Amino acid sequence: MLSISEKGQINLLVSILAEGKKYKTVADLEDKMSLSRRSVFYWLKQTNEALKALGLDDIQRLAQGGYFLTQSTLDDLQEHNQADTRPVLNADERRQMIIWALIQHNPHLSLVNLSEHLAVSKNTVIKDFRELTPNLPADTEVINTSHGKALVGSEGAQRQWVYQQLAQQNPLIIQQIRQLPHLQTVTEQLAQLQVETGNSYSGDAAQLLIWYLTWLLARLRDRDRELTGASNYPLDRYSQWCEALLAQYGRVTSAEVGNLRKLLLAGQLQQVNEDGQFSKQLLTTTKKVAQRFSSVSGIDLVTEAFLGALATHLYSTYFRIKYNVQYHNANLTDVKLEYSYLMSLTKYALKPFEDFLQSPVSSDELALIAVYFGGEVKRISPDWLDSEKQPDVILVCTSGIGTSLILYQQLSDRYPGISFSQPFSLEEFQKMDLTHGGPKLVLTTAKMTATTDVPVLWVQAIPTSNDFQRLSQEFRQLGLLDNSRETKLVHAILDIITDYARVDDFEGLTASLRDYFQQVQPETAVTPNDRPSLADLLTEPHIQLVDGAMDWQAAVHTAMAPLERDGSVQTKYADQIIKITLENGPYMMIKEGVMLAHAKPEDGVNRLGMSLLILKEPTILQVNGQSKRLQVIFGLASVDRDAHVHALSQLLALLQDEGLYQQLLTANEYSKIKTVIGESTRQQA
Numbered sequence: 141m142l143s144i145s146e147k148g149q150i151n152l153l154v155s156i157l158a159e160g161k162k163y164k165t166v167a168d169l170e171d172k173m174s175l176s177r178r179s180v181f182y183w184l185k186q187t188n189e190a191l192k193a194l195g196l197d198d199i200q201r202l203a204q205g206g207y208f209l210t211q212s213t214l215d216d217l218q219e220h221n222q223a224d225t226r227p228v229l230n231a232d233e234r235r236q237m238i239i240w241a242l243i244q245h246n247p248h249l250s251l252v253n254l255s256e257h258l259a260v261s262k263n264t265v266i267k268d269f270r271e272l273t274p275n276l277p278a279d280t281e282v283i284n285t286s287h288g289k290a291l292v293g294s295e296g297a298q299r300q301w302v303y304q305q306l307a308q309q310n311p312l313i314i315q316q317i318r319q320l321p322h323l324q325t326v327t328e329q330l331a332q333l334q335v336e337t338g339n340s341y342s343g344d345a346a347q348l349l350i351w352y353l354t355w356l357l358a359r360l361r362d363r364d365r366e367l368t369g370a371s372n373y374p375l376d377r378y379s380q381w382c383e384a385l386l387a388q389y390g391r392v393t394s395a396e397v398g399n400l401r402k403l404l405l406a407g408q409l410q411q412v413n414e415d416g417q418f419s420k421q422l423l424t425t426t427k428k429v430a431q432r433f434s435s436v437s438g439i440d441l442v443t444e445a446f447l448g449a450l451a452t453h454l455y456s457t458y459f460r461i462k463y464n465v466q467y468h469n470a471n472l473t474d475v476k477l478e479y480s481y482l483m484s485l486t487k488y489a490l491k492p493f494e495d496f497l498q499s500p501v502s503s504d505e506l507a508l509i510a511v512y513f514g515g516e517v518k519r520i521s522p523d524w525l526d527s528e529k530q531p532d533v534i535l536v537c538t539s540g541i542g543t544s545l546i547l548y549q550q551l552s553d554r555y556p557g558i559s560f561s562q563p564f565s566l567e568e569f570q571k572m573d574l575t576h577g578g579p580k581l582v583l584t585t586a587k588m589t590a591t592t593d594v595p596v597l598w599v600q601a602i603p604t605s606n607d608f609q610r611l612s613q614e615f616r617q618l619g620l621l622d623n624s625r626e627t628k629l630v631h632a633i634l635d636i637i638t639d640y641a642r643v644d645d646f647e648g649l650t651a652s653l654r655d656y657f658q659q660v661q662p663e664t665a666v667t668p669n670d671r672p673s674l675a676d677l678l679t680e681p682h683i684q685l686v687d688g689a690m691d692w693q694a695a696v697h698t699a700m701a702p703l704e705r706d707g708s709v710q711t712k713y714a715d716q717i718i719k720i721t722l723e724n725g726p727y728m729m730i731k732e733g734v735m736l737a738h739a740k741p742e743d744g745v746n747r748l749g750m751s752l753l754i755l756k757e758p759t760i761l762q763v764n765g766q767s768k769r770l771q772v773i774f775g776l777a778s779v780d781r782d783a784h785v786h787a788l789s790q791l792l793a794l795l796q797d798e799g800l801y802q803q804l805l806t807a808n809e810y811s812k813i814k815t816v817i818g819e820s821t822r823q824q825a
Contacts, residue, residue: 142154142155142158142217142220143220144190144191144194144217144220145187145190147186147190148228148259149173149175149183149186149228150183150186150187150190151228152172152173152228153169153173153183153184153187154187154190154191154209154217156168156169156172156173157199157207157208157209158209158214158217162208163202163206163207163208164206164207164208165206165207165609165610165613166180166181166206166207167606167609167610168206168610169184169207170606171606171610173230174230174232174233175230184199184207187199191213194216196212196213196216196217197209197210197212197213228259229258229312231268231271233312234258234260234264234268235268235271235272235275236275236305236310236312236313237258237312238254238258238265238268238269238272239272239275239276239277239291239301240302240305240312240313240316241254241257242282242289242290242291243277243291243298243301243302245290245291245362245365247287247288248287248288249287249288249289249290250287250288250289251265251266251288251289253288254289269282269289276291277293277294277297277298277300277301278294278297278300279293279294279297280292280293280294280297280298281293295365295367296367296399299356299399302352302355303348303352303403303465304466306348306351306352306355307348309344314351317351317354317355320354320355320358321354321358322354322357322358322389323350323354326350326353326354326357326385327350329381329385330346330349330350330353333377333378333381333404334346336377336381337377337378337413338411338412338413338415338416339409339411339412339413339455340409340410340411341407341408341409341410342408342409342410342538342539342540342565343410343538343539343565343566343567343586344408344538344539344540344585344586344601345407345408345409345456345540346407347538348407349403349404349407352403353385353400356400357385357389357390360386360389360390360391360396361390363391366390366391366393366395366396367393367395367396367399368393368395369395370394370395371394371395371397371398371399372394372398373394373397373398373401378401378404378405379397379398379401381404382396382397382400382401382404383397385400386400402459402463402465403463403465405456405459405463406456406459406460406463406465407456408453408456408539408540409452409453409455409456409540410452410540410565411452412451412452412455418455419451419455421496422451422454422455422458422496423447423451425454425492425493425496426447426450426451426454426493427442427447428492428493429450429454429489429490429492429493430442430446430447430450430489431727432488432489432491432492433485433486433488433489433513435727435728435729435730435736436485436488436489436730436736436788436792437485437513437517437785437788438736438738438776438778438784438788439516439517439778439781439785440740441513441516446512446516449512450509450512453508453509453512453540454493454509456540457501457505457508457509458493458496458497460505461497461499461501461502461505462497462499466502466504467502467504467505467508472504472507472508472602474602474604475507475508475510475511475546475602476503476507478514478550479507479510479511479514480789481671481785481786481789482510482513482514482517482785482789483506483507483510483789484789484792484793484796485513485785485788485789485792486506486509486510486513487501487506488730488792488796489513490506490509508543508546511545511546511549512545514549515545515548515549516781517781517782517785530559530579531559531560531561531579532558532559532560532579532580532581532620533551533558533559533560533561533579533580533581533582533583533620534561534564534569534572534574534578534579534581534582534583534594535547535548535551535560535561535562535563535564535583535584536563536564536565536566536569536582536583536584536585536586536588537563537564537565537584537585537601538565538566538584538585538586539585539601543585543601543602544563544601545563546601546602547563547585547599547601547602547603548560548562548563550603551583551611554608555611555615555620555621557620557621558615558620558621560583561579566584566586566588569582569584574594578594579594580594580595580618580619580620581594581595581596581597581614581615581618581620582594582595582596582597583597583599583611584596584597584598584599585598585599585600585601586598595614595618597610597611597614599611671782671783671784671785671786671787672748672783672784672786672787673786673787673790673821674750674787674788674790674791674794674817674820674821675814675817675818675821676787677748677749677750677784677787678750678751678752678817680810680814681702681705681706682702682703682749682750682751682752683702683751683752683810683813684698684699684701684702684751684752684753684754685754685756685807685808685809686698686753686754686755686756686757687756687757688757689757689759690755690759691759692759692760692761692762692770693718695753695755695759695770695773696714696717696718696721696735696737696773697714698753699714699737699751699752699753699773699774699775700713700714700717700737700751700775701751702751702775703749703750703751703775703777706749707746707747708745708746708747708748708749708777709744709745709746709749709777710744710745710746711744712743712744713739713743713744713745713777714737716739716740716743716744717737717738717739720739721761721763722763722764725763725764725766726761726763726764726766726768729761729768729770730792730795731795731801732768732769733758733769733770733771733772734771734772734773734774734795735761735770735772735773735774736774736776736788736791737773737774737775737776738775738776738777738778741778741779741780745777745778745779746777747777747779748777748778748779748783748784749775749776749777750774750775750776750777750784750787751773751774751775752772752773752774752775752813753772753773753775754771754772754804754805754807754813755770755771755772755773758770758771759771771805772804772805774791776788790820790821791820793820794816794817794819794820797820800816800819800820803815803816804816
């Protein structure tokens, strides 16, 4: 660590600029300093003042590279090198370390000791304690004792705080745990558990459990920290393993065994033992989920590969929800936005799973599951890349199947000109030979170093905008992005901007413009309505109100007639819908009285279309020994697996809003139907 100032952020900034690659982007500095963009610029100015006071050159800025220090400044700064200086923590990090110290129940935790340990003033520590309450574990509080500060309250909540910090891979907490005993022994014993059960954890889940168990065993040396009370749990391989582990390092209690068993079952799996009774029951439920999604989306998802991947994810999801082991990732907000058109369809599809679980699925878990359906809709299935093309970028993902899908899809969508491999596990990657004709980059969610000449870049499993900025820069440097068109546009716009305005972050503006032009292609930039809405598809010629009685087969023909008249479908399409219903039963009934009538694109679809038939006199759909009341038929003609899904999410919103649905049933003219459809479209816009 370089030390040229009493201000820690200045020392941190010059140290970052003096290490690693020569040029540092604003995104690099934001990430390494854990600051906002505005704060980075503030400390750049403060650091320049400190350098000027020493008679050294200012921080330099290269438009196409980033910020850097001149060689003469680097040489002069060597005398300011203090290798043993502790890293400077920002306010959030300091408060995390204070909570960590409180949870460890460190004796003599006085303000003076904390200020010395954190290398800040006593007043700063006092201010940190004032801001600490919202961040404390639930049902705990800080009290004053004769020896200093202490944390009292729920032991379970304190453990949950540590578990969540490790799940978020907090480097400060991980550094503390790596110094504890039993780390290697726990690693070996957890590996043996996976062999015995046939259930294999993802790389991240296994590492999380190893860290947490190592910390827990150390904590249980203090008998006052043990959980009390009784816990009922089955005598299975997991509970036997927990008993054996706790017997080695602490006192075995039913509460401790039960609590530890829950965490083991909630860990994200990469592979499931399909012979287990629970796995078989879950696979049956998973098939119902996939069939339900198919019925409401018009897409056949019931394939062996898809069901296997989804069932593996739902296995861990089941126990996370059952035992309230919450999954949360801040970056899932972006996923929810990207897959918003699928969230309602996924929620509808998950009803058999929620019935099996006897509990609702949280929005974060729902977002992860929607990714599976999104991947299948876009035809990115678990057997991606049976391609002979050598990938440009190898993906190594240790976060499980769900986040592997997120990473793969987001990269493929954002960089269509780059060939990405399927996501490999760390174990699979370590067996690969990259010495001959290998890729240009290894992109990994695991912290690892390059073992060959191929560079390695770390990225979060659910990338942020800063991650994408770093990726774009790296791809350009490796020649993976074609800059010819975008470079000309970027330079032309920058020339105009700099003529009329001062640009504080020239590099950031350049990168943002490049990212924009990389994503917006001229042939697609002016193409609106890639996914038409329900209102776009259900126009007046496609809507019918029928007063007279008719049987269900005649109703299907009547419902599809508008699509036949405008050439959207061939006459055989309605016959195929009837044939499928006779063979498979009334699975197209997506709500009491409502049928989503559809077949495959190859069964006679010419272009995308929808129709609506409302029967004022309901009929009966009777097939395969089942009788269903039928009053509304939505006809669907899909040309692919994606374009119509947005409209169907709006349709589902309409059907789930009982007030809107009743307005639809009682409507007696097109204008009222149009109002109902418009309202559902606005709700799901």
